[in-house]
Amino acid sequence: MLIIGIAGGTGSGKTTVVKKILNEMPTAEVTVISQDSYYNQNDHLTYQERCNINFDHPNAIDFELLINHIKELRKGNQIEQPIYSFVTHNRIDDRIKTFPKKVVIIEGILIFTNKELRKLIDIKVFVHADSDERLIRRLRRDIEERGRDINEVLERYQSTLKPMHQEFIEPTKNYADLIIPNDTYNTVAIDIVRTVINESLLKDDL
DSSP states (O other), X not given: OEEEEEEEOTTSSHHHHHHHHHTTSOGGXXXXXXXXXXXXXXXXXXXXXXXXXXXXXXXXXXXXXXXXXXXXXXXXXXXXXXXXXXXXXXXXEEEXXXXXXXXXXXXXXXXXXOHHHHHHOSEEEEEEOOHHHHHHHHHHHHHHTTOOOHHHHHHHIIIIIHHHIIIIIGGGGGGOSEEEEOOTTOOHHHHHHHHHHHHHHHHHHO
């Protein structure tokens, strides 16, 4: 099993990069796990308390469960991924059955902050984007997809997202094997990742 980690700041374009990597990849051999599914279960908190959670801090992630699930996949076992709702700021009751495949892609802003998880990742990719560009994308996503108010998004960006990015996310670029500038016309780095995946699949087939 080849495990690829794709990190980068919020709004950097990680999901777009994942989609580009998956393009022309055999879907039956690749699975994607999102860090966002592993935010802590917060049943003990009120809705207002959950709204105030710092989701850009490593403590917001249930790394123990995420690491356990990756290890189970490597053993060839099926897992049940949690599903996180950004509307209620909590996990819902449903789960996603996920089966082990030859390639696992883990995507998330904080995945390189955890030493044990980093050790499980064979190839670490960091997606870099200008801070202004990331803010614009975050605004669009939170307003259009998560029903946030523009003032709420801007306040959270200034008070939480920006300082957390500088403290926790940007430094993890040093762990990356490959840094992808999020440029529409930049395909070389993505092609390199695709090539590594294809070579890994060919080796498994031999």
